[in-house]
Amino acid sequence: MRIIEYFHCDQQEHWLNQIKKSDWIAGQYLYQLLNENKLQDVVGENAKLLMLTEGEDLISFCTYTKKDDIQPTELTPWIGFVYTFPEYRGHRYAGKLFLEIEKIARLEKVQNIYISTDHTGLYEKYGFAFYQTMNDRRGTFSRVYRKHLSA
Numbered sequence: 356m357r358i359i360e361y362f363h364c365d366q367q368e369h370w371l372n373q374i375k376k377s378d379w380i381a382g383q384y385l386y387q388l389l390n391e392n393k394l395q396d397v398v399g400e401n402a403k404l405l406m407l408t409e410g411e412d413l414i415s416f417c418t419y420t421k422k423d424d425i426q427p428t429e430l431t432p433w434i435g436f437v438y439t440f441p442e443y444r445g446h447r448y449a450g451k452l453f454l455e456i457e458k459i460a461r462l463e464k465v466q467n468i469y470i471s472t473d474h475t476g477l478y479e480k481y482g483f484a485f486y487q488t489m490n491d492r493r494g495t496f497s498r499v500y501r502k503h504l505s506a
Contacts (some may be wrong), residue, residue: 356414356448361389370406373413377438385418385436398422398435403459405452409440415439415448419456424491425471425499432460434470435479453481459506468504470495 363369375386385404399421406417416438422434434456439448443445460468466488470478471491475498479485483500491497 356407356409356451358452359406359408361406361416362402369370369411370408370413373406374416376413377440379438381436382438394418398433403456404436405455407448407451413440414443415452417449417452417456419459419468423469424469424493425469425489425497426492427472428489430467430499432465434468437470437472447480450481457502457504465492466504467501469502470500472500473497498499 358430359370361367364370371389372494374382377386379384385394388397389404394404398418401421402420404414405417405419406413415419418435420433420435421431423435425433434453437449437452456468469486470483471489472478478500481502485500486499486501488496489499
């Protein structure tokens, strides 16, 4: 298994087609944003899309960005679009991506990273703690989790 950053890989079309196979509405939205080259318009400059792969297969993916669906907010950066394909679930593969994001965040001198979700009991397994409930762009409540990164 290896982690690939979408914007710095040489097979973007292949990985884009793999993302399109996700059975999740947000995964389809990510595909659309990437296909139309609009991801950074929505989540900010220097967005990263990390993908856990095995050969030509996409196992899991997520973004590391300045903004997410909680807007407006001063909170930053965000992990978003977290998805693991059904056949790979239950092995904590997304955690490998989170560890990579934590390395990047520490290099950027970031103290906290955030995730917005409607899940309870999932991100706590990776060291995130419930921070507060906030409204997302659609005006619905979302649970915001935070992970403090020690130096």
